[in-house]
Amino acid sequence: MYIDVKNILHELNEEIELLKSKVSHEPKLISLVVEPDPSTLSYLKTQKKTTKKYGVNLEIIESHNLEEDLNYYNEDKSVDGIFVSRPLPKRYSELDIARNINPKKDVEGVSFFNIGSMYYEEELFVPCTAEAVVKIIEENTKIQGKNVVVVGRSTTVGKPVAILLLKRGRDATVTVAHSKTIDLNEITQKADILVVAIGRANYIKQNFVKEGATIIDVGINVVDGKIVGDVSSEVVEKCEVTPVPGGVGSVTSLILIRNVFRAAINNSI
């Protein structure tokens, strides 16, 4: 069975409407792009449409000096939120963003301050994809005492999902596996809840999963011009699986928009 995220989207839409009614200005979101490639620019075009629909003014700015530009927009009062487009060129690392972005404008939740808060179990802005994953799990199954396996150890999915699910009150037992894990399928087979962020099309087959598990597919891969996830389609016969597209990605987009409105409210106080 596929997991339907429309309830979550509906709730997020309502939350955004409520926040919108409290902001007197059109929120301004800056996307810094370093050495953009065509696919990044095409992705940003889509994002421009989404933000426009929700009444957010997205400005795409080509950056030639990331630290300098972050410092500039960190201070610019007219800017509510900032994010940096990925992929980054090799001379930059995630650390350069995490260290320098103003935590109040860090709508993607990647700054030291926001990561630190999450680590100490206070959720302010947390990495959007990780929040989407946790929201979908909470909506669809009990978490306490469950064995969760997260495949992937990135700073935007694997690590934050693990930290968020370990939080007191959620109380999952969490395993983080990754590309260097030996006999991955033996580990994933034991998962009551499986979060997959590998980045390899249709990698997770039926022999990787336990009957009845809840599976969150974070993968976005292009195969023959079609977008597919990391979980192969026949897995839906055994498990509840989020669709790709239309699952985690849709929820993530709305979380980003909601965060921009939250930042705008804080900015106008």
Add this chain to the structure above:
Amino acid sequence: MYIDVKNILHELNEEIELLKSKVSHEPKLISLVVEPDPSTLSYLKTQKKTTKKYGVNLEIIESHNLEEDLNYYNEDKSVDGIFVSRPLPKRYSELDIARNINPKKDVEGVSFFNIGSMYYEEELFVPCTAEAVVKIIEENTKIQGKNVVVVGRSTTVGKPVAILLLKRGRDATVTVAHSKTIDLNEITQKADILVVAIGRANYIKQNFVKEGATIIDVGINVVDGKIVGDVSSEVVEKCEVTPVPGGVGSVTSLILIRNVFRAAINNSI
């Protein structure tokens, strides 16, 4: 078999001597104590002896306003390192320290900046006990591809050990279990490396472990006036186990001292 940490202590001693030769002043370490109880004061007395032995001037200061005092010593040029004694009274949380302590003086590695760096795989000051655990594991067994189970999800042991062992190059597959984990022994039995930080005397018995596993006992419990760990003594018949006392705690103490010298060097630049 018990694991002998004397090689690690020897290496740390050498590292400290080397750092010492580069510092021209006696490093000053401030311990802030809020509402001290007798056991905290007695522990600090021991610490005072250790620091003295290594040529560190430890000043114990009773704090009536933690944020104010942190701000004061954060700026005080004569102070190289700061730590806050635990337990904290209920009106304070770990967040109050993490948010306010100057990362350059944060010799325990608990500040947002240092936690954030660790999260992004850059190790500056990391939580001392977690570094001790990782050092002992690295000295005694291969980590890559191993299944590590960490029992406990604290901000000073469980979470940082997990993050440090997931780091690229170390590449462990890591499970974090805790007090809400169901059938804990089924999970710990699968561990090639088991890190135990539960805080319950002799809790881990033979039926919790796999033959030949490497076990790091972080527990410090007092039973009939004697200090014992979380791992029961008969486990040494099946596994390699760190002793308590004389294991993780001894390494942790030296890491703290080393960090004070590192901070002193940075402070004198």
